[in-house]
Amino acid sequence: MLPYWVEFFDELQNVRGRSLNTVLAYRRDLEVYENFVRIHKKNVDRIYDFLSKRNLSVRSQARVISSVRTYLRYCSRQGMKVPQMRQLRLPKVRVGLPKTITVSEFEKLYKACRVDDAYSTARNQVTLLLLFGVGCRVSELIALDVSDFSVTDGWLKILGKGNKERLVPLTKFLQDELESYLRKARPKLSRRKLRSIIINDRGNRPSRVDVWRWLQAWSKAAGFAESISPHKLRHGCATALLEGGADLRSIQVLLGHSSIQTTKIYTSVTRKKIREDMDKHHPLSGTRIDSDIDV
Numbered sequence: 001m002l003p004y005w006v007e008f009f010d011e012l013q014n015v016r017g018r019s020l021n022t023v024l025a026y027r028r029d030l031e032v033y034e035n036f037v038r039i040h041k042k043n044v045d046r047i048y049d050f051l052s053k054r055n056l057s058v059r060s061q062a063r064v065i066s067s068v069r070t071y072l073r074y075c076s077r078q079g080m081k082v083p084q085m086r087q088l089r090l091p092k093v094r095v096g097l098p099k100t101i102t103v104s105e106f107e108k109l110y111k112a113c114r115v116d117d118a119y120s121t122a123r124n125q126v127t128l129l130l131l132f133g134v135g136c137r138v139s140e141l142i143a144l145d146v147s148d149f150s151v152t153d154g155w156l157k158i159l160g161k162g163n164k165e166r167l168v169p170l171t172k173f174l175q176d177e178l179e180s181y182l183r184k185a186r187p188k189l190s191r192r193k194l195r196s197i198i199i200n201d202r203g204n205r206p207s208r209v210d211v212w213r214w215l216q217a218w219s220k221a222a223g224f225a226e227s228i229s230p231h232k233l234r235h236g237c238a239t240a241l242l243e244g245g246a247d248l249r250s251i252q253v254l255l256g257h258s259s260i261q262t263t264k265i266y267t268s269v270t271r272k273k274i275r276e277d278m279d280k281h282h283p284l285s286g287t288r289i290d291s292d293i294d295v
Contacts, residue, residue: 002030002033003080004075004078005030008074008075019139019163021139026067026070029068032051032054033064033068044087044088048061061091062091066090069085069088073085100236101228101232105222106128106132109218109228110125110128111222112218112221112222113128119185119186122184122185123181123186123198124214124218125177126178126198128218129178130198131230131233131237133174134158134168135233135238137161137230137234138208140158140160142196142205142206142207143196144156144197144198145195145197146186146196149178149179149182149197154172155167155168186199189203190204191203212230
């Protein structure tokens with residue numbers, strides 16, 4: 001086991017307040033590093049080949065290196081000499097545009113989530129409305145409690161990464177749908193005293209796997225070639241807001257981004273759509289008129 005293993009994870013969870021998912025991600029990355037050290041000792045410059053041979057993408061390699069650097073910095077603060085930290089450099093990761101879902105695609109998914117049971121249908125629709133209408137992460141969705149919804153103010157309290165709370169205003173439609181679901185459908189889905197807003201088919205708080213499984217089934221019913229992910233709905237929310245005229249700072253607050261730079265990637269998405277619309281709909285697109293410009 002690596003030095004300060006227990007102490008490092010104790011600080012992550014109890015001092016820094018990292019979520020369980022984040023702590024588990026660090027653990028997986030450091031287990032990879034521990035395996036590397038066992039084989040290559042202190043030849044840290046060989047870690048890049050080691051990670052590549054494990055068929056890790058550049059993004060995954062960067063995540064492992066970042067986790068290792070965080071761990072080594074902790075070891076250094078405990079008085080341990082860590083010269084290998086200077087040799088660890090993050091590989092350059094090409095930032096791709098997020099895949100989004102359009103409003104028309106969401107409407108298809110919304111229709112496809114209907115099932116024979118009316119109460120389960122209401123649950124399915126509220127799940128989609130929260131993922132797309134609020135742009136919450138799947139981990140945030142399954143953590144939502146009834147007490148997080150303020151009927152009088154029309155706000156939803158969301159607990160995001162790093163246990164940071166944010167208050168998100170709901171549209172009148174979403175507020176009415178959520179209130180109706182909580183009053184009529186949710187009590188029928190579970191007889192137990194549960195705090196969670198969303199209830200799975202077993203009458204419990206849903207897991208991430210539940211939500212992914214639902215989306216997979218609804219995507220198939222909607223006729224999509226590939227399953228719609230929760231993050232695709234989150235990206236679709238941000239893109240639709242930006243195209244509708246919302247400013248970046250408002251979208252940043254809505255999504256819970258710690259940096260405005262993260263939110264700015266959606267401006268690239270909308271520029272791409274504008275170009276596609278121009279190519280498709282502009283009267284001069286695809287024209288065959290003779291031109292004398294190129295003389």
